[in-house]
Amino acid sequence: MTEGKGFDPKSTYIHLAHSGAREIAVDERFWPDLISGQTRYPGRLVMSFPMTEDFAHWERHPEGEEVIVMLSGAMDVILDEPGGNRTVRLDSGQAMLVPRNIWHRGVVVEPGEALFVTEGEGTDHRPITEDERRA
Template identity: 30%
Template sequence: MEGGMITILDLKTELAKLTMLRGRTPQTTETARKGSGAFATLAPFRDGNIFSAKFAGDGAWERHPNGDELVQIVDGSATLYIMAEDGPKSFALSAGMMVIVPQGTWHRFHAPEGVTVVTATPKPTEHLTVDVEDPRTLTAAQLSNAVEEKWR
């Protein structure tokens, strides 16, 4: 076998370890997210990691400047909002669906009833720490004060 070691993930077992983070908002801090038991890093993958998450509420705007993100909805449902070149778009997603978010595209999830996802996410991730309607309207100075860059 060429390359590295094979990685086998038991998603049923890994997802059972998660607890639902209710009331998630764009201002929910990284410390609160990590301490909630709702987010886990499952394995390294290509230029990033495989993650799992279980939350209800609204995620922050985020983007991945170095690659596409693959998101599978495992349980529940969510609305995916993206900022496309021609304006905002929304997509209703439910269990069993998968979406590929293009590199550099601002996106966020709205999941009032709760959603469980597995993602293949490239590094870094830029998370906004403020709630804005359109992240593209922020100036460079505002962006520098409102982005958490994650290399996890």
């Protein structure tokens, strides 16, 4: 690990547990193991992603809210709320709090990078329908 040194938050995430923080190296098994529940990270995960493509799915976090910070570029965050979909535009330097248990997805308006602080357990995914892609 790179403790005490600089690192790339796209390939090394931070796990903010109740007992402290630690680095998590990310490989090809990270997301499948996390989504299946095989690996658990109670607390929060901090990560950065290049935002060059729309989210490939909807996601929700039943265990807690998610913070999204646009570091550069722009993204529309679509929230599937009980009264219907709502879109929040995030431009470079803006942030939002995604409510707990609300399905959401991102649509890239201008490629850039985003920082996420999300619950480390219980994330759900569902596919995006063709009608939703066209909307």
